[in-house]
Amino acid sequence: MKYKQLEVIIRRVDPYHPDYNYFVEQYALATAGIAGENEVFYFLQELAIPHRILRNFCTVDAASHKHEIDFVIILSSLIICLEVKNMTGQLDFDVEASQLLRTRSDSIIERFPNPIEQLTRHTRFLSSLFPHVPIIGAVVIANRRAIIGSRSPHTPIFHSDYIYSFIEKSLKQHAEPTLDIDVFYEQLIALQSLPIKPFSFTLAHLKSGVFCSKCTSKMHFIQGKFVCLNCHHQDKFAYFQALHDFRLLVDSKITNKEFCTLCGISSRYATIRLLKFLPIIKQGRHTYYEIPEQISTMVQEESPDSPMN
Incomplete structure (x- = not known):
């Protein structure tokens, strides 16, 4: 951990x-x-x-x-x-x-x-x-x-x-x-017991953006996919890593607004499509998306249920 x-x-x-x-x-x-x-x-x-x-x-x-x-x-x-x-x-x-x-x-x-x-x-x-x-x-x-x-x-x-x-x-x-x-x-x-998180942060402590897996540059969300303008790598599922980071440092659940801030996406409607495969948790007036522990290793396949389709 x-x-x-x-x-x-x-x-x-x-x-x-x-x-x-x-x-x-x-x-x-x-x-x-x-x-x-x-x-x-x-x-x-x-x-x-x-x-x-x-x-x-x-x-x-x-x-x-x-x-x-x-x-x-x-x-x-x-x-x-x-x-x-x-x-x-x-x-x-x-x-x-x-x-x-x-x-x-x-x-x-x-x-x-x-x-x-x-x-x-x-x-x-x-x-x-x-x-x-x-x-x-x-x-x-x-x-x-x-x-x-x-x-x-x-x-x-x-x-x-x-x-x-x-x-x-x-x-x-x-x-x-x-x-x-x-x-x-x-x-x-x-x-055996699960180790307690040694470190805890808020979203404000984190750098925003989705980072390229090839060159680590910040990627841009263009027409439903993340594009690196530095090395031209494209990845529809690059935001999985951002969710993984948020889960480890902040919380295991995330709101639409927090996801927009984390990934640097301005459209809340786009984030709804990106997060629709995650379980929804209702807490009072707030809606959260539960981030699975295995988010960084989830199979990235395009199917009728894929977040981009």
Whole structure:
């Protein structure tokens, strides 16, 4: 959710917004995080033994504290939680001070929150729910150029290419099958909660217009279709992306007037035709159109029910 929102923020929020530079930094960090998770997932695909994997598992404990675990690996004899970090430089894990120190190539030292503490919180929580299940954790460094310096003697910390060996070693220590993998997977899925939107905006915060998927220029609505005057790309359904952006940052429902402002269309009658395929919600004197979650991936086919016909 956070990454998807940040992606839209970079596209839609005005660069003069007071927090825009912060959003750019967060987007860069989130992009690096996903790249690191992809690196880890690449090595997890080597697992030939029965297993299930939950990626970006999000849940809430009894005290309403949120737990976001990068990977939960369910095996027949144990559960493994992985906390992934995609960082360069020399990484020193200071357990007593609860910090991660990174020494960059220019010798500048930076402090980060200790991922070991994050991991401990997650494994402790899962152990409280499933006290008879062996649950272990590890911190995985996804960047191959990083150097792992001082570390905790109690928490495994290693590069992503060691994952398979780590799992093999863990299975030797926990060899007795105690889990029905599919049943436990369903139990965890039942605990999963949808992440709350980290950021919220109003329509006034967003840049108006429908943007070209080819060159990102603002498109013009001409004779029932969106036309890019820069690269000449034409797309009847380019406004789907605008609805997707609005849903992620503002609300899951939109009025005719809001849609006109969002897409830069002056005719409310044209918007009625564009939005006629969306479910209508009546709230008092107001009429809203419900934006489906899958709006950006909906099949764009011309049919008798298409918004342009």
